[in-house]
Amino acid sequence: xxxDSPIKTNKKKLANQEDENSNSNKNIVLKLxxxxxxxxxxxxxxxxxxxxxxxxxxxxxxxxxxxxxxxSSPDDSFIFVPYSICVIGSIVLVEGTDLKxxxxxxxxxxxxxxxxxxxxxxxxxxxxxxxxxxxxxxYFKPVWKSRLPDWARKSLPGxxxxx
Numbered sequence: 001x002x003x004d005s006p007i008k009t010n011k012k013k014l015a016n017q018e019d020e021n022s023n024s025n026k027n028i029v030l031k032l033x034x035x036x037x038x039x040x041x042x043x044x045x046x047x048x049x050x051x052x053x054x055x056x057x058x059x060x061x062x063x064x065x066x067x068x069x070x071x072s073s074p075d076d077s078f079i080f081v082p083y084s085i086c087v088i089g090s091i092v093l094v095e096g097t098d099l100k101x102x103x104x105x106x107x108x109x110x111x112x113x114x115x116x117x118x119x120x121x122x123x124x125x126x127x128x129x130x131x132x133x134x135x136x137x138x139y140f141k142p143v144w145k146s147r148l149p150d151w152a153r154k155s156l157p158g159x160x161x162x163x
């Protein structure tokens with residue numbers, strides 16, 4: 001007879017399922033960056049909901065993601081270089097720079113239940129703190145914070161994203 005109670009066993013199964021979902025969501029987003037950097041339009045279309053909800057905060061001349069996703073600037077040579085990734089449920093937080101390390105970006109991707117990205121919140125040259133809503137708490141503690149490059153530590157505006 002097993003020493004694990006049905007509740008413990010169920011919690012283990014749920015934890016394993018959450019780990020699998022987190023890894024799956026992370027892999028979907030990493031696959032998207034790879035496709036974007038290779039300009040692989042077919043793969044990008046497979047990974048994104050056609051009705052993608054997109055939010056942008058940053059200097060308008062840094063709307064590289066929009067240019068790549070819409071094809072409005074085919075000569076945009078911007079390459080996304082992710083250096084940090086964190087999964088919180090269906091949300092995948094990724095931050096990075098361009099190839100030269102002169103532009104800092106953070107993305108909050110929402111992966112839908114079908115494994116397709118349904119939303120992106122894009123922050124360029126903006127410091128970001130993410131807090132999680134729920135549990136009836138009066139105060140919200142940060143669950144993720146940007147790790148800015150050295151050159152940007154004192155010079156970027158900051159925002160709080162509640163998920």
